Amino acid sequence: MKRIRISSCATPSLAPSAARRPLCPYAAALHRTIAPHNHRIQARFQTTAAVEEFGGQKIEIETPAFKTEKTRSPSRRPHRHVTPEHMPSPHPYEANQSIKLSALRARLSLPQRFPLQTLARTLVHPSADPDPAFNNASLSILGGNLLSYYTSEHLLCNYPRLPMEVVFAATEAYVGPRALAIVASEWGIEAAAEPGGEVEPGLLQFKRLKPGEGIPAALRKQVPWKWNVTQTHRIVATDEFGSHNAPPTPQSLANVPVPMEEAAQSFVRALVGSLHLHLGAPLVKRFFKSHFLSRHLDLSDMFDFRTPTRDLSRLCAREGFEAPVARLISETGRLSRHPVFIVGIYSGKDKLGEGAGASLEEARFRAAAASLKAWYLYRPLDATVPSSMEGELDTTKWKPNMIDCGEVIV
Amino acid sequence: MSTCKSAARISTAVRPPTLLSGSLIQPTLLPRIHCRHESTTRRHKKLLTVQQAPSYAPTRPEPTLIFNPPSSAPSAFHTPLKFLPANDKRRALYASFLSTSTARAHRTATSPVAAPGTPLSTSSLLPPRPSASLPPPLRQPYEKKYHLTDVEIKEIQRLRKEDPERWTRVRLAEKFGCSQFFVGMVAKNQEKAAKVSSEHERSRARWGEMRREARHERERRKELWGRDA
Numbered sequence: 357m358k359r360i361r362i363s364s365c366a367t368p369s370l371a372p373s374a375a376r377r378p379l380c381p382y383a384a385a386l387h388r389t390i391a392p393h394n395h396r397i398q399a400r401f402q403t404t405a406a407v408e409e410f411g412g413q414k415i416e417i418e419t420p421a422f423k424t425e426k427t428r429s430p431s432r433r434p435h436r437h438v439t440p441e442h443m444p445s446p447h448p449y450e451a452n453q454s455i456k457l458s459a460l461r462a463r464l465s466l467p468q469r470f471p472l473q474t475l476a477r478t479l480v481h482p483s484a485d486p487d488p489a490f491n492n493a494s495l496s497i498l499g500g501n502l503l504s505y506y507t508s509e510h511l512l513c514n515y516p517r518l519p520m521e522v523v524f525a526a527t528e529a530y531v532g533p534r535a536l537a538i539v540a541s542e543w544g545i546e547a548a549a550e551p552g553g554e555v556e557p558g559l560l561q562f563k564r565l566k567p568g569e570g571i572p573a574a575l576r577k578q579v580p581w582k583w584n585v586t587q588t589h590r591i592v593a594t595d596e597f598g599s600h601n602a603p604p605t606p607q608s609l610a611n612v613p614v615p616m617e618e619a620a621q622s623f624v625r626a627l628v629g630s631l632h633l634h635l636g637a638p639l640v641k642r643f644f645k646s647h648f649l650s651r652h653l654d655l656s657d658m659f660d661f662r663t664p665t666r667d668l669s670r671l672c673a674r675e676g677f678e679a680p681v682a683r684l685i686s687e688t689g690r691l692s693r694h695p696v697f698i699v700g701i702y703s704g705k706d707k708l709g710e711g712a713g714a715s716l717e718e719a720r721f722r723a724a725a726a727s728l729k730a731w732y733l734y735r736p737l738d739a740t741v742p743s744s745m746e747g748e749l750d751t752t753k754w755k756p757n758m759i760d761c762g763e764v765i766v
Numbered sequence: 767m768s769t770c771k772s773a774a775r776i777s778t779a780v781r782p783p784t785l786l787s788g789s790l791i792q793p794t795l796l797p798r799i800h801c802r803h804e805s806t807t808r809r810h811k812k813l814l815t816v817q818q819a820p821s822y823a824p825t826r827p828e829p830t831l832i833f834n835p836p837s838s839a840p841s842a843f844h845t846p847l848k849f850l851p852a853n854d855k856r857r858a859l860y861a862s863f864l865s866t867s868t869a870r871a872h873r874t875a876t877s878p879v880a881a882p883g884t885p886l887s888t889s890s891l892l893p894p895r896p897s898a899s900l901p902p903p904l905r906q907p908y909e910k911k912y913h914l915t916d917v918e919i920k921e922i923q924r925l926r927k928e929d930p931e932r933w934t935r936v937r938l939a940e941k942f943g944c945s946q947f948f949v950g951m952v953a954k955n956q957e958k959a960a961k962v963s964s965e966h967e968r969s970r971a972r973w974g975e976m977r978r979e980a981r982h983e984r985e986r987r988k989e990l991w992g993r994d995a
Contacts, residue, residue: 656842661992677848683901702900706848710840713991716904721991729842729994731849737856758851 443553445485445561451476456546456558464543464643470634478626481562481619484551486610492626493606499629503531504596506644506743512757513739515655517732519763520587522658524598529653532597536621539647545623547616562619563611572612574604637746656729663766664724668701668708671731671764678704680727682720685710699723732763914944919952926953 440447451457451472461468461475482491507530511523518526529535540560548559555561565571580600582589590598609618632640661667668680680701689695699719701708709730711722740755824830847860914922922942925933926949935946938953973981 657994659993664992679907681907682904684904685901699904700901703848705900706846708846708848709842712839718988718991720904722994725992725994726839726842727846730845733842734845734849734851735843737854 440553444487445480445490445551446476446553446555446557448473448476448490448557451557454556454558456556460543460545460558466631467635467639470631474630474634475627476557478623478630479545479557479560480551481560481614481622482606482609483563483612483614483619484561486607488606491606492622495626495629495633496606496622497625497629498632499625499627500531502628502632502640503536503625503644503648506641507531507648508596509741509743510649513741514735515733516736516758517734517760517763518655519659519732520591520598522655522732524590524596525658526653526655528597529658530648530651533617533621535648535651536624537617539651540620540624545620547619560616560619560623562616563613565613565615569613571615572609574608574612575614575618577601637743641743656733659725659729659732661725661728664721664728666766667764668724668727670766671728672703674764680708680724682723684716701727728764911943914942914948918942922949923953926955930955930958 454472454476457472457475461470461472466475477490478492478495480491482488482493485491488494504527507527508523511518511526545560546558547564548555548561549564551561551563570576578601582593585600594600595603604618628640628643631643665680672678672680680703683700683702685698685700687695687697690697695714696712697714697716697719698710698712699716699722700710701720701723709723709725709727711719711724711726713719713722736758738755739757740753745751745754824832845856847857850857850860922938926938935949938949939946942949970978
């Protein structure tokens with residue numbers, strides 16, 4: 357049986373000699389240290405024990421040609437006098453030897469052309485390494501914007517009638533800090549006890565809060581952006597979650613102990629940003645669909661109506677329907693301790709919603725809320741999101757999305 | 767389940783007065799209602815058997831798909847026909863489904879006259895379409911009248927100002943044939959409102975622990991109605 361040589365499988369673009377425009381400054385600095393594909397495959401035969409045996413001296417799998425190449429060493433190239441213990445975060449040079457990083461890349465089904473050095477950089481929070489060339493702050497800003505863009509376009513195109521409050525809440529539930537931290541823990545991200553140059557680069561690097569310490573001032577609830585916060589102001593001026601105060605800047609978190617949630621969410625955002633830079637938008641969209649949109653979120657649970665009957669009659673008047681009438685569909689045990697009434701709201705001969713309750717008032721209230729939900733949760737059959745047409749020459753597939761005139765205002 | 771059954775048995779097991787003991791009435795140790803207790807395990811178990819739903823019993827010998835979902839509230843994601851935009855495809859689908867299902871129901875349903883034992887007074891027409899008969903309304907629907915003119919509104923305001931104790935919102939609403947809400951809108955008396963609310967406050971202060979808790983709990987439950995929880 358003929359054996360295929362592994363080196364022939366490697367694409368030419370992966371070879372370090374190829375004149376490829378570096379996509380990030382980090383990659384430029386590390387351009388020389390990326391081992392060719394065929395050599396990296398050989399590294400599999402090295403066991404963890406073998407690596408540890410050598411102690412501080414790392415195994416060099418690079419070809420002699422690489423070693424002898426005279427280059428301007430990057431600023432953090434380990435010199436004789438800089439020990440890893442004195443560096444704030446692991447040297448990118450060590451990313452290739454990290455088993456955890458390779459495992460993470462394989463677990464996320466990322467292609468081999470996604471460099472491990474970038475993956476290692478996404479794990480460094482500004483609280484561990486304040487140097488913007490080595491932490492994930494810039495990537496995390498890019499990734500955060502991409503995530504909120506894809507989420508909000510999904511929500512707005514698929515549920516064009518959603519009230520703004522629910523859009524904000526749903527965006528936060530999909531890509532909010534807590535959701536991203538949960539995603540990171542589901543991916544199996546572990547945190548380093550203390551960041552430093554000598555720790556494994558596959559661990560999340562951030563400065564931990566000490567027990568009993570309060571969260572830092574930058575993450576605490578601050579004075580809002582503006583005191584008279586209206587819905588319009590939340591849409592125009594605040595972030596994608598409609599939050600009351602601005603998110604902390606990476607500079608304000610430099611060398612400040614932060615909770616794990618903050619570091620984990622910055623990692624997920626940075627990973628999305630770096631995927632966009634290295635692999636392009638189509639793969640990021642697929643990644644987003646499989647890792648974020650696939651999470652179950654019941655939008656019908658996110659409503660909180662205070663005066664549904666009034667809102668519904670206002671809605672029917674606005675849309676030109678007949679005035680809603682509550683009708684008793686069925687009931688049981690009216691004179692008992694636990695009666696159940698089922699009330700439907702009808703407009704003309706059409707039933708708009710149905711609700712069950714222990715009193716006629718409760719059933720009517722719930723039925724009105726169900727009718728309003730049926731209005732707000734309308735979903736067009738075929739919605740095309742704007743990002744699906746990026747770079748497409750053939751625009752015949754594009755269908756204009758529905759834009760609703762807005763929620764009911766009483 | 768079992769209690770219902772035994773109660774039914776008690777009611778049916780009333781012993782009729784027998785002729786044998788009719789002449790000589792003797793005091794008996796048996797209770798007047800002689801019932802048979804579920805004394806054995808087998809009888810208890812038998813009571814628990816629930817009749818199978820008709821849709822579970824296959825009508826054909828070959829394997830069939832059984833679809834028998836439990837009764838539940840309709841999903842909020844099913845947009846009713848009225849709420850669909852004009853250009854939505856589902857409008858045509860719903861309309862065609864409704865017409866075909868009604869036509870099939872009319873084709874398959876037989877007139878009640880065909881069944882044996884039907885009284886002759888029964889109409890031979892088929893029952894009306896389901897959409898024609900709506901359930902009874904909770905409150906009789908009414909039309910808004912908008913009948914009060916400026917003169918009458920002035921009169922309402924004058925009466926309310928002159929004697930708020932006599933001309934309450936209820937009396938004014940009855941006199942002018944409008945809602946109490948409308949009276950409150952056009953002729954709100956701040957002093958009377960403050961007085962009434964302070965009275966309510968005083969009577970609320972007399973509530974004991976249990977009543978206050980119960981009212982508080984009821985308010986909290988009412989908030990959950992709008993959250994569908």
